[in-house]
Amino acid sequence: MAEVKIVGFLCNWCCYAGADLAGVSRFQYPSNIRIIRVMCSGRVDPVIILDAFLYGAAGVFVGGCHPGDCHYLQGNYYAEKKIEMARRLLKEAEVDPKRLRLEWVSASEGERFVKIIKEFTDEIKALGPVTFEKGAMEAACLAAADYRLRILATKERELLEEGNKYGEVFTRHEMDRLLDDLVREEYEVKRILLKLNKPMSVKELSAELNLKPNIVLRHILDLKRYELIDLHEIRDNTPTYIARELSEEGEITE
Amino acid sequence: MTEEIRIGVFICHCGINIGGVVDVPAVVEYASTLPNIVHAERNLYTCSSEGLESIKAAIKEHNLNRVTVASCTPRTHEPLFRATCKEVGLNPYLFEFVNIRDQCSWVHMHEPERATEKAKDLLRMGVAKAARLEPLEELTSDVIPSAVVIGAGISGMTAALSVARNGFSVHLIEKEKEIGGMLRNLYRLYPTDEPAEEFLEQRIKAVKEHKRIALRLSSAVRAVEGYVGKFKVILDENGIEKSIDAGVIIVATGAEEFEPEGLYEYDGERVITQLQLEEQLKKGDLNWAGIKNVMMIQCAGARGEVVGYCSRICCMNAIKNAKLIKEAHPDINVFVAHNELQAYGEVYELYYRDAKKAGVRFLRFPLERRPKVRRSDGNLVVDVFHERMRLDIPLEADLVVLSVPLVQNPDATQLSKMLKVPLGQDKFFFEAHVKLRPVDFATDGIFLCGTAHGPKDIGESIAQGYAAASRATIPLARGYVHSEPIISSVNEELCIGCGICESVCPYGAIEVVETEEGGRARVTGVRCKGCGTCGSSCIKRAIKMYHFTDEQLIAQERAAVVTEVIS
Ligand code: SF4
Ligand code: SF4
Numbered sequence: 072m073a074e075v076k077i078v079g080f081l082c083n084w085c086c087y088a089g090a091d092l093a094g095v096s097r098f099q100y101p102s103n104i105r106i107i108r109v110m111c112s113g114r115v116d117p118v119i120i121l122d123a124f125l126y127g128a129a130g131v132f133v134g135g136c137h138p139g140d141c142h143y144l145q146g147n148y149y150a151e152k153k154i155e156m157a158r159r160l161l162k163e164a165e166v167d168p169k170r171l172r173l174e175w176v177s178a179s180e181g182e183r184f185v186k187i188i189k190e191f192t193d194e195i196k197a198l199g200p201v202t203f204e205k206g207a208m209e210a211a212c213l214a215a216a217d218y219r220l221r222i223l224a225t226k227e228r229e230l231l232e233e234g235n236k237y238g239e240v241f242t243r244h245e246m247d248r249l250l251d252d253l254v255r256e257e258y259e260v261k262r263i264l265l266k267l268n269k270p271m272s273v274k275e276l277s278a279e280l281n282l283k284p285n286i287v288l289r290h291i292l293d294l295k296r297y298e299l300i301d302l303h304e305i306r307d308n309t310p311t312y313i314a315r316e317l318s319e320e321g322e323i324t325e
Numbered sequence: 326m327t328e329e330i331r332i333g334v335f336i337c338h339c340g341i342n343i344g345g346v347v348d349v350p351a352v353v354e355y356a357s358t359l360p361n362i363v364h365a366e367r368n369l370y371t372c373s374s375e376g377l378e379s380i381k382a383a384i385k386e387h388n389l390n391r392v393t394v395a396s397c398t399p400r401t402h403e404p405l406f407r408a409t410c411k412e413v414g415l416n417p418y419l420f421e422f423v424n425i426r427d428q429c430s431w432v433h434m435h436e437p438e439r440a441t442e443k444a445k446d447l448l449r450m451g452v453a454k455a456a457r458l459e460p461l462e463e464l465t466s467d468v469i470p471s472a473v474v475i476g477a478g479i480s481g482m483t484a485a486l487s488v489a490r491n492g493f494s495v496h497l498i499e500k501e502k503e504i505g506g507m508l509r510n511l512y513r514l515y516p517t518d519e520p521a522e523e524f525l526e527q528r529i530k531a532v533k534e535h536k537r538i539a540l541r542l543s544s545a546v547r548a549v550e551g552y553v554g555k556f557k558v559i560l561d562e563n564g565i566e567k568s569i570d571a572g573v574i575i576v577a578t579g580a581e582e583f584e585p586e587g588l589y590e591y592d593g594e595r596v597i598t599q600l601q602l603e604e605q606l607k608k609g610d611l612n613w614a615g616i617k618n619v620m621m622i623q624c625a626g627a628r629g630e631v632v633g634y635c636s637r638i639c640c641m642n643a644i645k646n647a648k649l650i651k652e653a654h655p656d657i658n659v660f661v662a663h664n665e666l667q668a669y670g671e672v673y674e675l676y677y678r679d680a681k682k683a684g685v686r687f688l689r690f691p692l693e694r695r696p697k698v699r700r701s702d703g704n705l706v707v708d709v710f711h712e713r714m715r716l717d718i719p720l721e722a723d724l725v726v727l728s729v730p731l732v733q734n735p736d737a738t739q740l741s742k743m744l745k746v747p748l749g750q751d752k753f754f755f756e757a758h759v760k761l762r763p764v765d766f767a768t769d770g771i772f773l774c775g776t777a778h779g780p781k782d783i784g785e786s787i788a789q790g791y792a793a794a795s796r797a798t799i800p801l802a803r804g805y806v807h808s809e810p811i812i813s814s815v816n817e818e819l820c821i822g823c824g825i826c827e828s829v830c831p832y833g834a835i836e837v838v839e840t841e842e843g844g845r846a847r848v849t850g851v852r853c854k855g856c857g858t859c860g861s862s863c864i865k866r867a868i869k870m871y872h873f874t875d876e877q878l879i880a881q882e883r884a885a886v887v888t889e890v891i892s
Contacts, residue, residue, distance in 0.1 A: 098432065110857055118875070140741075142768070
């Protein structure tokens with residue numbers, strides 16, 4: 072069996088340099104990781120991370136600068152929020168969120184880089200190749216691309232620190248619950264949308280996706296309002312629905 | 326029109342560095358099976374002039390419009406290969422780097438098969454990105470023709486003078502009321518034994534008299550903004566805030582002596598540090614009456630005792646002070662207890678022999694049995710372990726001098742954050758590359774010299790001061806810098822003007838402006854540093870990050886996991 076593969080996104084200034092230093096120092100580590108250089112860990116879009124899983128990565132590693140050391144001041148902070156979002160979506164798709172790891176490694180921490188990669192590789196090897204239902208991971212990708220979750224991932228800090236526009240500051244706990252709920256909703260909506268590449272009724276969707284019919288119905292009404300699905304036909308008094316065409320990127324085309 | 330993609334792949338053996346682990350011919354063979362590859366070859370050293378010629382020839386011969394080199398790391402060699410492509414008219418941003426040495430052959434040295442598999446994967450990923458590269462035009466911006474040098478010790482003064490003599494104005498920033506740094510406290514300098522004061526005076530005079538050097542005394546850096554060519558350094562000068570514009574910055578903040586609190590009975594009186602000894606020798610206020618035995622202890626607090634590293638300069642420094650004491654007071658016994666001695670080079674070696682000839686006694690101790698200082702009846706006794714006899718020899722001492730290491734200044738952490746440059750494991754400033762860019766930081770326009778970079782003696786600090794100045798003078802003399810066109814750009818048809826991107830950009834490089842269609846985000850190219858945070862935050866995915874586009878990253882990531890090539 073082929074070895075499990077880990078995709079690593081390393082920021083140019085800290086972690087990538089740390090990985091180079093590990094090489095210069097001839098520290099040895101398992102060969103499962105495939106490194107992609109980015110300028111900043113803040114560049115790493117949850118969509119890209121989830122896409123890597125969709126295509127079969129057993130683990131994804133994101134390495135940035137230590138807090139306060141980011142070459143771009145706060146890029147790593149935003150990275151953290153995005154990774155959290157991606158982890159929540161992995162959970163929805165029933166993939167162990169431990170498979171996605173974010174670490175801070177400085178340019179001089181070759182040794183630490185190796186330690187982390189060894190540890191992470193062992194963990195991923197123990198978990199084995201990734202398995203998921205394709206539609207589930209696709210829905211996670213779509214949800215990550217959706218503006219609702221993208222706003223949340225960026226605005227989370229503001230909500231925690233400054234509060235919403237009514238001045239209500241969220242506690243960590245409230246924030247977590249809010250995020251969990253919203254991520255779940257968004258994910259369910261995308262699952263429904265993907266299923267509707269062929270006409271289905273609420274009952275059928277409910278059975279296939281293991282969701283309560285009233286939840287499915289609520290999502291169906293929203294999708295219809297946003298003009299993402301159409302009523303297909305009424306079959307034996309039961310309406311069936313169908314999605315409007317999806318483009319490759321998951322963007323909705325008119 | 327979609328042009329036909331024609332990629333040339335060059336795989337480097339790097340002598341045995343790559344070739345000794347990775348099966349390079351197999352990778353070349355694999356490369357030729359990948360889509361869009363019209364040429365694949367291997368080179369003993371792709372970065373040699375031969376290798377570069379071969380890239381240029383292949384571009385011409387095979388009409389290549391993309392080049393991929395699989396070798397060391399883009400952090401050191403990307404500029405070279407890009408320039409090579411440019412020479413024969415290929416846009417440098419159509420070049421892609423694949424790291425199969427630092428991140429493959431060097432770290433999987435005992436697994437040649439896996440390393441070869443990984444090298445193939447990495448190559449496939451690089452080629453996937455290469456096929457999606459777009460030509461980009463470099464941005465050019467002006468350079469303010471002046472430098473800021475932070476720290477006016479010997480290396481900072483040297484750098485400042487050198488830049489000024491090249492015709493550029495320099496702001497020399499010093500936190501103390503006077504310039505001169507640590508040298509002000511030193512007595513005499515090895516290997517000439519000349520008084521530090523005389524040596525320093527000439528330099529200080531030259532700095533003060535130079536019309537292009539502006540001294541900023543009692544000043545601390547509060548904030549740094551901008552980028553190469555256009556830095557803005559905010560100072561607190563004597564309590565008044567000042568702002569200085571400069572094209573380049575040289576960091577020369579120096580180091581300080583480690584304080585051996587709680588070690589070796591240190592009390593600052595009879596157990597002192599080398600620097601304290603020098604200050605007293607200089608002032609001449611050490612009372613020699615009653616001192617019969619002087620004991621110097623090397624590596625105090627260093628090499629695993631408190632800090633891990635060897636401070637390099639303490640050996641020669643102790644030899645010097647021991648020799649000077651012995652020469653001035655032949656009847657005093659002077660001992661130097663050491664583990665190893667660094668007296669490198671012929672001149673230092675001869676100096677060490679002179680010290681021995683003068684009568685300084687050198688005692689060797691093993692690192693795991695360092696000397697112990699104890700007090701008995703008001704007298705100091707130093708137990709030095711004798712390696713051959715395997716026992717502690719108690720030696721009376723009237724003065725114990727600890728050779729403690731140089732350590733980083735406490736201010737350095739903050740400065741490193743303001744400048745966005747890293748500190749290494751030992752907290753000293755960390756250069757871009759130990760051999761290839763030893764006085765540069767990875768960040769363009771910021772340079773480094775002196776003990777802020779690690780322990781160094783006067784000669785080395787001066788040499789490095791010149792080196793940093795000569796590097797820093799390059800953009801000043803040229804008058805402009807090219808900055809990478811790795812910036813963001815907004816697809817205005819997708820953008821809805823929500824302003825999320827503006828809120829995350831640390832540089833104010835992207836702003837929502839009013840257009841006829843409503844609010845739309847716009848990027849100011851020279852301000853954008855290309856972090857890509859706006860891109861991954863944009864709620865409509867309307868932002869494209871040049872050279873790290875979603876499409877390119879997705880292609881790389883898919884190629885990493887899927888062996889069959891996906892188009
Ligand atoms: S985040 Fe995206 S949609 Fe919002 S203003 Fe910026 S570019 Fe436009
Ligand atoms: S890439 Fe970074 S620096 Fe450039 S506009 Fe976007 S957030 Fe600002």
